[in-house]
Amino acid sequence: MGHGPCPCKFRLSISGQSTPATVTEPNGNETTFTGTINFSAEQCFTGEPMCNPAVNNFTITFEDNGNIINFTQGKRGTIACIDNAVATLIDGTAQASGNILDGEFTVDFSYSINPLTNVASIVITATGEDNTVFQTTFTAPVSPQTFIGDCNSDYTELAVPVPIPDGVSNLPPFVYFDVNNQFTAAQRQRIKDAISGSMLAWATHMDQKWNRGTNNGISRLASCANTYATQNFQPVWYHGPLITNGLEATNLAMDQFTQLIRDNGFRLAPPAKIDYQIPSPVTSSTIRGETGFNQNRVPLSFIINPTQLDPGNINSITLTGSMFHAWLHRAGFQDPKTTSYFISEAPMCVMRGNQPKSNIPDPVLYQFFD
Numbered sequence: 001m002g003h004g005p006c007p008c009k010f011r012l013s014i015s016g017q018s019t020p021a022t023v024t025e026p027n028g029n030e031t032t033f034t035g036t037i038n039f040s041a042e043q044c045f046t047g048e049p050m051c052n053p054a055v056n057n058f059t060i061t062f063e064d065n066g067n068i069i070n071f072t073q074g075k076r077g078t079i080a081c082i083d084n085a086v087a088t089l090i091d092g093t094a095q096a097s098g099n100i101l102d103g104e105f106t107v108d109f110s111y112s113i114n115p116l117t118n119v120a121s122i123v124i125t126a127t128g129e130d131n132t133v134f135q136t137t138f139t140a141p142v143s144p145q146t147f148i149g150d151c152n153s154d155y156t157e158l159a160v161p162v163p164i165p166d167g168v169s170n171l172p173p174f175v176y177f178d179v180n181n182q183f184t185a186a187q188r189q190r191i192k193d194a195i196s197g198s199m200l201a202w203a204t205h206m207d208q209k210w211n212r213g214t215n216n217g218i219s220r221l222a223s224c225a226n227t228y229a230t231q232n233f234q235p236v237w238y239h240g241p242l243i244t245n246g247l248e249a250t251n252l253a254m255d256q257f258t259q260l261i262r263d264n265g266f267r268l269a270p271p272a273k274i275d276y277q278i279p280s281p282v283t284s285s286t287i288r289g290e291t292g293f294n295q296n297r298v299p300l301s302f303i304i305n306p307t308q309l310d311p312g313n314i315n316s317i318t319l320t321g322s323m324f325h326a327w328l329h330r331a332g333f334q335d336p337k338t339t340s341y342f343i344s345e346a347p348m349c350v351m352r353g354n355q356p357k358s359n360i361p362d363p364v365l366y367q368f369f370d
């Protein structure tokens with residue numbers, strides 16, 4: 001049956017990366033160049049939830065002090081993708097030009113993203129009709145345009161590394177989100193940064209509470225929330241002893257974040273979906289998370305307004321606060337999102353770097369809570 005020409009799609013681009021490259025002649029003579037490489041490949045890619053077989057090109061240009069090796073008019077042979085992180089092309093063809101090589105070459109390449117570092121490893125091999133071989137292996141930062149994904153899905157999985165705080169064991173290496181493909185790569189990156197920021201606030205709290213093994217520390221977040229929060233300390237699922245202050249509420253909430261992270265990262269909860277919705281009026285929503293009614297297996301799903309992610313609208317720490325508020329909803333805490341309520345005061349502490357309130361009125365911050 002097969003998959004036809006497009007089992008998946010990708011868009012890759014690297015410019016100005018320094019790398020060595022080797023040319024091996026048919027007689028075995030090898031020459032190594034050290035220069036800069038530009039690489040771009042677009043295969044089957046479209047921004048829609050489908051693939052377009054007519055999209056079929058790749059280009060490689062390499063230069064070392066006037067030694068120029070170009071491969072243009074690149075066409076695929078067979079492509080494959082793994083998990084939004086690896087893209088390969090084998091048995092492609094391209095025309096060599098420059099002052100070193102010419103003629104038609106058969107090209108193979110692989111592009112593998114390390115999600116921990118967001119750095120890609122690239123291997124390119126091109127073989128001429130006379131068996132001259134061009135080869136290069138290098139790493140490069142993943143550019144915002146980069147995309148590797150399925151043809152038939154409206155969502156592409158995003159893996160976000162989990163920081164490992166002191167005193168918390170049994171954590172997964174990543175949490176996972178199925179992010180709607182309507183978000184641009186730049187918007188997707190902002191979502192990832194806000195999730196990372198929220199987990200950093202959680203991990204910092206855990207480190208400070210662990211207090212080098214005593215586990216009786218008061219984190220700066222807990223101290224800040226304790227100063228300002230006076231209402232709605234308990235998640236809706238909670239039936240333990242009454243929580244009476246912001247310190248206890250923060251400790252409980254951050255333990256519940258641990259639960260959310262484990263359930264997500266070990267895939268015990270249903271997949272977390274991040275949906276795309278432009279509300280009316282357009283600034284009336286940022287990141288919406290419904291209040292979770294259970295302690296276990298709650299999916300970390302959100303609805304996000306893409307326009308709020310665009311440049312100049314909301315800075316990083318404010319967006320992290322908005323995400324943190326949405327996580328508190330999934331942890332079972334309830335609005336109203338106004339002064340003195342735990343679900344507002346704790347994320348406002350995150351937004352202020354746990355500093356005391358100054359001359360910024362609360363509504364300037366909580367306008368970005370849903």
Ligand SMILES: [Zn+2]
Binds near residue numbers: 325335337369370
């Ligand atoms: Zn809310």
